Amino acid sequence: MKTLEIPLQSLIQGNWFKLICGASFQDLPTIRSLAIAYSLAGADCIDVAADSAVINAVKEGLNIAKKLKLEAKKKGFNKYNLPWLMVSLNDGEDPHFRKAEFNPLLCPKNCPRPCEKICPANAINHNGVIDEKCYGCGRCIPICPLNLIETRSYVSSINGILPLIKELKIDAIEIHTQVGHEDDFKRLWQGLTPIISSLKLLAISCQDHENVIEYLNNLYTIISPLNCALIWQTDGRPMSGDIGIGTTHPAIKMAEKAILNKIPGFIQLAGGTNQYTVKKLKEKHLIRENLLLENIDYYQLAKTNFPYIAGVAYGSYARSLLIPLLEQLETTEKSIYLEENDDLLWHSVKIASDLVNQIKKKRLD
Ligand code: SF4
Ligand code: SF4
Structure with a gap:
C-alpha cells in the first residue's frame, strides 16, 4: 500500500491546518518567523504570495524549524512535519491581490x-x-x-509564475476565483499546463454566491482529470478572522452548502476563521471523529468524498496572535532572528500550537 504524505493524511482525517501568510503580504522577517513557529506547531501547509523573496523566506524558516524539531519535541511540541508550500494566484480582480x-x-x-x-x-x-x-x-x-x-x-502573471513554481519546487497552488470568472479561470488553468503534473495539491478559493455550486461544478469540469488532491476553499469573509468571533460563520455556511451538494474534493474553510471556528464546527458535527488510524488505505480514501470538512486555514487571526511577539524582535538587543531568542521562539510556538491543536485534537471533551 502506498503511504501518503502527512499533509494528505491530515486532509483525509479532517485535521488539516493551513497557515495563510497572505497573497499580498511580503514582510519577509515576519513571514520567516511565522513559518518557523507554525511549522514547529504542526501546520500542514503554508500559503504565501507568488514572489521569490517570500518563498525563499518561508523556505529559510522551514529549514530552521527542521533543525529545531528535536528540541521542540523535548519541550512537548511533537507535531512537526515538513508543511507543503503553496502559492496563491488569481484569475481576476480579488481583494487578496491588492x-x-x-x-x-x-x-x-x-x-x-x-x-x-x-x-x-x-x-x-x-x-x-x-x-x-x-x-x-x-x-x-x-x-x-x-x-x-x-x-x-494586480492579477497574477503566468510568465512570472511558471518558473517560480518549477525552480522553487512548490508543492501546491491556490487559485482565487469568483462566480462569473469562468473564462479567466480557464485561461489561467491552460497557462498552468506545464506545471500541473508536478503539483501535490490544487486549491480553489471562492466566495459564496447564489450560483456558487453550479460555478464550482463547472470549474471541476475544466480541471478534470486532475492527478493531485483538490481542496475547495470556502472563503467566507476574507481577511477578517481577527475582527471578532462572528466572522467565522460565512465560511461555515458555504462549507455546509458544498458538502450538501457533494462537490468532489476536500472542503476547507478560510476567510474569517478564528478561535471560534473549530468549536462551531464541532457543534455542527462537521468535524470527523473516531477515524481509526491503523490499517487505513489512505490512497483509496483520498479519492472519496467526505460529509465533513477536511480542515481549516487561518490567515489574519493566526498572524495577529504572533505579531505582538514578533515585533519585539525589532527592538530586542539579542538578535533579530526568532531562533536566536529562546523565550520569544518557544512562546511563539506555544501560541501557534494552541491554535493548531484546536483542529488536531478535535474530539469533543
Ligand atoms: S486618515 Fe488621516 S492620516 Fe490617514 S490617510 Fe486619511 S488623512 Fe491621512
Ligand atoms: S488596513 Fe489593510 S489595506 Fe490598509 S494598509 Fe493596513 S493591511 Fe493594507
Missing part, C-alpha cells in the same frame, strides 16, 4: 490618523503605506475622512 496607498503629503497635520490605528498589519506610518506589510484587507479605506486611500490591484 495594496492600499495614499499620498501622505495630503494628510492634514491634525488628523487623528484612524487609518494607522485600524491597520492590523501596522502597515501605515507618516510616510504612507509600507507596501510589503500591507495585505490588502481594506479596513483603512472607508475610515479616512478625506477619502485619500486607494487600492492598487
Whole structure:
C-alpha cells in the first residue's frame, strides 16, 4: 500500500491546518518567523504570495524549524512535519491581490490618523503605506475622512509564475476565483499546463454566491482529470478572522452548502476563521471523529468524498496572535532572528500550537 504524505493524511482525517501568510503580504522577517513557529506547531501547509523573496523566506524558516524539531519535541511540541508550500494566484480582480496607498503629503497635520490605528498589519506610518506589510484587507479605506486611500490591484502573471513554481519546487497552488470568472479561470488553468503534473495539491478559493455550486461544478469540469488532491476553499469573509468571533460563520455556511451538494474534493474553510471556528464546527458535527488510524488505505480514501470538512486555514487571526511577539524582535538587543531568542521562539510556538491543536485534537471533551 502506498503511504501518503502527512499533509494528505491530515486532509483525509479532517485535521488539516493551513497557515495563510497572505497573497499580498511580503514582510519577509515576519513571514520567516511565522513559518518557523507554525511549522514547529504542526501546520500542514503554508500559503504565501507568488514572489521569490517570500518563498525563499518561508523556505529559510522551514529549514530552521527542521533543525529545531528535536528540541521542540523535548519541550512537548511533537507535531512537526515538513508543511507543503503553496502559492496563491488569481484569475481576476480579488481583494487578496491588492495594496492600499495614499499620498501622505495630503494628510492634514491634525488628523487623528484612524487609518494607522485600524491597520492590523501596522502597515501605515507618516510616510504612507509600507507596501510589503500591507495585505490588502481594506479596513483603512472607508475610515479616512478625506477619502485619500486607494487600492492598487494586480492579477497574477503566468510568465512570472511558471518558473517560480518549477525552480522553487512548490508543492501546491491556490487559485482565487469568483462566480462569473469562468473564462479567466480557464485561461489561467491552460497557462498552468506545464506545471500541473508536478503539483501535490490544487486549491480553489471562492466566495459564496447564489450560483456558487453550479460555478464550482463547472470549474471541476475544466480541471478534470486532475492527478493531485483538490481542496475547495470556502472563503467566507476574507481577511477578517481577527475582527471578532462572528466572522467565522460565512465560511461555515458555504462549507455546509458544498458538502450538501457533494462537490468532489476536500472542503476547507478560510476567510474569517478564528478561535471560534473549530468549536462551531464541532457543534455542527462537521468535524470527523473516531477515524481509526491503523490499517487505513489512505490512497483509496483520498479519492472519496467526505460529509465533513477536511480542515481549516487561518490567515489574519493566526498572524495577529504572533505579531505582538514578533515585533519585539525589532527592538530586542539579542538578535533579530526568532531562533536566536529562546523565550520569544518557544512562546511563539506555544501560541501557534494552541491554535493548531484546536483542529488536531478535535474530539469533543
Ligand atoms: S488596513 Fe489593510 S489595506 Fe490598509 S494598509 Fe493596513 S493591511 Fe493594507
Ligand atoms: S486618515 Fe486619511 S488623512 Fe488621516 S492620516 Fe490617514 S490617510 Fe491621512
